[in-house]
Amino acid sequence: MGAKVKSKHFLNKNIESLAHLLFPKKCLICATELNINENQICQNCDSExxxxxxxxxxxxxxxxxxxxxxxxxxxxxxxxxxxxxxxxxxxxxxxxxxxxxxxxxxxxxxxxxxxxxxxxxxxxxxxxxxxxxxxxxxxxxxxxxxxxxxxxxxxxxxxxxxxxxxxxxxxxxxxxxxxxxxxxxxxxxxxxxxxxxxxxxxxxxxxxxxxxxxxxxxxxxxxxxxxxxxxxxxxxxxxx
Ligand SMILES: [Zn+2]
The missing domain is CATH 3.40.50 (Rossmann fold)
Known part of the structure; x- marks a missing residue:
């Protein structure tokens, strides 16, 4: 991976984290805040x-x-x-x-x-x-x-x-x-x-x-x- 690509990836990841911090996403079913690894639905609701x-x-x-x-x-x-x-x-x-x-x-x-x-x-x-x-x-x-x-x-x-x-x-x-x-x-x-x-x-x-x-x-x-x-x-x- 070239340095340029790597830094771009690094930047994207950080923007993602920042966006998550500023605008926390909520679980669509129970409305608890999602952590960064959860997609649309929290793990709890997902398992149910x-x-x-x-x-x-x-x-x-x-x-x-x-x-x-x-x-x-x-x-x-x-x-x-x-x-x-x-x-x-x-x-x-x-x-x-x-x-x-x-x-x-x-x-x-x-x-x-x-x-x-x-x-x-x-x-x-x-x-x-x-x-x-x-x-x-x-x-x-x-x-x-x-x-x-x-x-x-x-x-x-x-x-x-x-x-x-x-x-x-x-x-x-x-x-x-x-x-x-x-x-x-x-x-x-x-x-x-x-x-x-x-x-x-x-x-x-x-x-x-x-x-x-x-x-x-x-x-x-x-x-x-x-x-x-x-x-x-x-x-x-x-x-x-
Ligand atoms: Zn939920």
């Missing part, structure tokens, strides 16, 4: 995250069961359990509404770690984040599912494809007449590319799976154009 501990390849796991009789999928996985009482709620709210893309990435890394040993993950050609409407992305500044996928990519070394699946813009103009009544319609409007990249197996990445309705529509849309493509589902959280 309600993990699902799903085993590999179980088609009877609760996430997989949501899709039984609805769509054909290969594997389904979620890392955290979600309900109103659990800290997962804070996390999901923050990554969606509190301008916390870095939290989404940190959670994506943990989600990635939770499946890094699975055999089937080695067969995934691309991570496909569930897209949000471009207007929403503009206002929020990021797509939380894409940030989760970025964290996963760092661990699993699987590329992200943001073009394969898109929000259907057309329905948005239709909805202007009756914004509230057709909200569901906007949420469900996706279009998928034909599989030009010769993917064999893709994983759709979402922040939370509740009824599975959004995911079901996405999978139908993809399978309509790509009947032979194998599809798995990976979500940060699952509402039971």
């Amino acid at each position: 995250l309600p993990q699902m501990y799903l085993a590999e390849g179980e088609t009877t796991n609760p996430v997989h069961k949501v899709f039984w009789g609805r769509v054909q999928i290969e594997n389904a996985h979620a890392w955290l359990l979600y309900n109103k009482e659990l800290s997962t709620k804070e996390i999901l709210h923050a990554i969606k509404y509190k301008d916390k893309p870095q939290l989404a990435r940190a959670m994506g890394e943990k989600l990635g770690q939770s499946i890094s040993e699975f055999e089937w993950i080695n067969t995934i050609d691309a991570l496909i984040p569930v897209p949000i409407h471009p207007k929403k992305k503009f206002i929020r500044g990021y797509n939380q599912s894409e940030e989760i996928a970025k964290g996963m990519k760092g661990i699993l070394k699987i590329p992200i494809d943001n073009y394969f699946l898109k929000r259907n813009l057309h329905t948005d103009s239709q909805t202007k007449k009756d914004r509230f009544g057709r909200w569901d319609n906007i949420e469900g409007a996706f279009r998928s590319e034909k599989n030009k990249n010769a993917y064999q197996h893709i994983a759709i990445v979402d922040d939370v799976i509740t009824t599975g309705a959004t995911m079901e529509r996405i999978i139908h849309q993809i399978q309509e154009k790509n009947p032979d493509l194998r599809i798995s589902v990976i979500s940060l959280a699952f509402a039971q």
